[in-house]
Amino acid sequence: MTTNADTIGMMTFHASHNNGSMLQALALQHILENHFHQKTELIDFSNQGQRNMYAPVPKPKNWKQAIKSLIWSTNMSQMKHQYDSYEAFEKRYFHMSSDTYSSIEELKPLADKYKAFITGSDQVWNIKCIDADDAYYLSFVKDRPKFAYAVSFGANNPFILEGDTKRYENYLEHFDKISVREKNAQKWIKEATGVEVPICLDPTMLLDESEWEQLVDVGDTPVISGDYIFYYCFSITEEVQHFLKSISKKTGMPVYFMEAKEWTLKMCWRNDIRLIRSYGPDVYMNVVKHAKLFVTSSFHGTAFGTIYRKNFWYIRSKHSESSLDDRASSFLTQLGLMSRYRTIAELSALDLFEPVDYTQLPDKLEPLRIHSFEYLQSVVDSLN
Known part of the structure; x- marks a missing residue:
């Protein structure tokens, strides 16, 4: 196998058809290459769980999923259009490995291909997500420097698994440097290992609006004409739909949503919520930029809401209590x-x-950015 002795191998959720995941991957690659002059390559890894989750119509594993697949198939043109849009963004903007991988076994030959490896940001250490994989803990790497940047556990502490409490501690012991994105992650690592790791900003926040628009072509004109409300999240509940419908009635502005699968599955048209019918991180940025009102239940919704200085609100729910999951509250507190x-x-x-x-x-x-850049500088310095 050809080696990339001067290149850093990156492992993250770059292949997730999710705006935040793809944009944070792009931001970290851009910063390492353009601010720190490091050659990088996104290892084109996507396990079977991730591939199925983002397929135009996922293969069902039980009767409930079969029903979902039937509902999705009623809007197949949008399912396919959404899928193709994210694939096109990936091919246009990422510097990726020439080969693709779907398992740790396939990754093992890469263990000495790169000069170093970095994982993160995003929820790559969330052991409960559908696309969770020990590969993001760089478990396949043995004799190369390993780093983690602003990783998130989501809401799940991996160190309290019954019968396997040392597994993730052992993974972390072999990292040269680790930084996390939230206080919960910092606390859990300290409790498990005795080491206090720094909190760094999600990579999306290391670029300002002008830098982002030099990096990504968001278009010169709004994707949606006129004033509108944009709701951004990967999912949408009936309660949220009713709330958005009430705002629309009060303001006279339509509500737009851009997740075709969720819009179709939850039959959002019943509550007058419109599907944008254009997809991808570039479209997402355009729609945030021009929204009159931006409502979100997503971490990266808050990130780009602040980048674009929007009038935004984050809907707090039982799933985002600070005691359980501080992804948004930790960021907004900062x-x-x-x-x-x-x-x-x-x-x-x-x-x-x-x-x-x-x-x-x-x-x-600014101090948070400085701190985050100092951490990345320490990573680069350790390689030199």
Whole structure:
């Protein structure tokens, strides 16, 4: 096998057809290459769970999934269009390995191909997600430097698995440097290993609006004409749909959603929620940029809401209590924007067009960026 002795191999969720996952992968690759002058290559790894999850119509494993597949097939043109849009973005923007991989066994020959390996950011250490894989803990690498940048466990502590409590501790022992994205991750690693690792910004936040638009072509004109409300999340509940419908009635503005599978499955047209019918991270950035009101339940919704200085609200639910999952609350606390983190009941009583106070954001964000760049500099220095 040809070696890339001067190249860093990257492992992350770059192949997820998810805007945040793909944009954070692009940001980290761009920063390593353009700020730190490191050659990088995204290892084109995507396990079978991930490939099936993002297939135009996933193969069902039980009768419930079979019903979902039947519903999705009623909107097959949009399923295929969405899939093709993310594949096109990946091919256009990423610097990837020439070969593709779907298992740790296939990755093992790469163990000495690169000068070093880096995993992260995103929820690559979330052991409960459908595309979870020990490969993202770089378990296949033996004799090369290993780093983790702003990794997230999601809401799942991997160190309390019954009967296997040392597995992930052993993985972490072999890393040269680790940084995480949230306080929970920092706390769990300290409890398990005794080591306090730094918290770094998600890579998307290391670029400002102008840098992003030099990197990604978001288009010169809005994808959606006129004033509109954009709701961004991978999923959408009936409660959220009713709330969005009520906002639409009050404001006279349509609500748009861009996840074709979820829109079809949850029959969002019943609540007058429109499908954008254009897809991909570039479209996502365009729609955030031009939205009159931006509502999200996604970490990377808050990220790009702040990058574009939008009037945004994060819907707080039982799945995002800070005691359980601090992905959004930790980030908004860092930026002094927790006033935008609300339940539907709270949002229903607020003036949703109350502007976000961004006056303190530069002072809050700059030290975090400096800290994150210093961490990446320490990674590069250790290789030199």
